[in-house]
Amino acid sequence: MDARFLGIPELTEVPAVAVVVDVMRAFTVAAWAFAQGAEKIVLAESLDEALALKARHPDWAALKDGPPAPGFDAVNSPGMLRSVDLGGRTVVQKTTAGTVGALAVKEASLVLCASFVVAEATARLLRTRAGGSATFVVTGEDGQAEEDLACAQYIARRAAGTGADAADFLRRAAESRAAGELVEGVREGVHPDDVALCLELDRFPFAMVASVEDSLMVLRPHEVASPM
Numbered sequence: 001m002d003a004r005f006l007g008i009p010e011l012t013e014v015p016a017v018a019v020v021v022d023v024m025r026a027f028t029v030a031a032w033a034f035a036q037g038a039e040k041i042v043l044a045e046s047l048d049e050a051l052a053l054k055a056r057h058p059d060w061a062a063l064k065d066g067p068p069a070p071g072f073d074a075v076n077s078p079g080m081l082r083s084v085d086l087g088g089r090t091v092v093q094k095t096t097a098g099t100v101g102a103l104a105v106k107e108a109s110l111v112l113c114a115s116f117v118v119a120e121a122t123a124r125l126l127r128t129r130a131g132g133s134a135t136f137v138v139t140g141e142d143g144q145a146e147e148d149l150a151c152a153q154y155i156a157r158r159a160a161g162t163g164a165d166a167a168d169f170l171r172r173a174a175e176s177r178a179a180g181e182l183v184e185g186v187r188e189g190v191h192p193d194d195v196a197l198c199l200e201l202d203r204f205p206f207a208m209v210a211s212v213e214d215s216l217m218v219l220r221p222h223e224v225a226s227p228m
C-alpha cells in the first residue's frame with residue numbers, strides 16, 4: 001500500500017482515501033460510544049456548534065474533551081463512557097485533535113476514523129476499498145504524536161498484508177507523551193483505565209466511516225466481514 005502520514009497542518013490537498021487516527025482518545029471513545037449503543041456520532045466543528053446541535057436535539061448526547069462543562073453530557077474518556085447506556089442515541093463529539101482531523105478531510109471519497117481498538121477492521125476495509133493508497137492523518141501534536149503515528153503505521157502495514165508485530169507499535173503508544181499526560185493527571189476528564197483501554201488491540205470488530213450527511217460530518221460503525 002502507498003501510505004502517506006501527514007499532520008493536520010500538512011493537509012494541503014483533498015486525499016482520495018483518508019484514515020484519521022486519534023488513539024488518545026477521540027476515536028477510542030467513538031468506538032466505545034458505538035459499543036454502548038450509539039447510532040451515529042456527529043463530529044462538531046466547535047463547542048458552540050456542539051451546544052447548538054444539542055439545543056436543537058435535546059435527546060442527543062454532547063461530548064467534549066477536557067473537564068466536564070455545562071450543556072455537555074459526557075467527556076472524552078473511554079473509561080467513563082463504558083458505563084453509559086447510549087442505546088439508539090446520536091452523540092455529538094468535539095475534541096482538540098481527532099474531530100478536527102476528520103473535518104479537515106471531509107471532502108475525501110472515503111474517510112475512516114481509527115485507533116488501536118478498531119485497527120484490524122480498519123485495515124481490512126482498506127484492503128477492499130482503498131485502491132492501493134491512503135493518507136493517514138496523524139492528528140496529535142501536528143503529526144508528531146507517537147501514539148497516533150504508531151497506530152497509523154501499524155494499520156498501514158496490516159492493510160498492505162505485511163507482517164507487523166503489534167507489541168512494538170503498542171509499546172510506542174504506551175510510552176507516548178499523551179499516555180504519560182493521561183496517567184499523570186495533566187489532562188482533565190480522565191478515568192484511570194483510559195490508557196489501558198486505548199491500547200486494547202482489536203477490541204471491536206467494526207471500522208468507523210465518516211461522511212457528510214445533511215451538511216454534518218457523521219461517523220458510523222461499519223461491520224467488516226472476517227476473512228474465511
Ligand SMILES: O=C(O)[C@H](CS(=O)(=O)O)OP(=O)(O)O
Nearest residue numbers: 024025026065095096097098
Ligand atoms: O481528550 C483528549 O485526550 C484530547 C484532548 S487533550 O489533549 O486532553 O486536551 O483530545 P483528542 O482530540 O481526543 O486527542
Ligand SMILES: [Mg+2]
Nearest residue numbers: 022024025140
Ligand atoms: Mg489524541
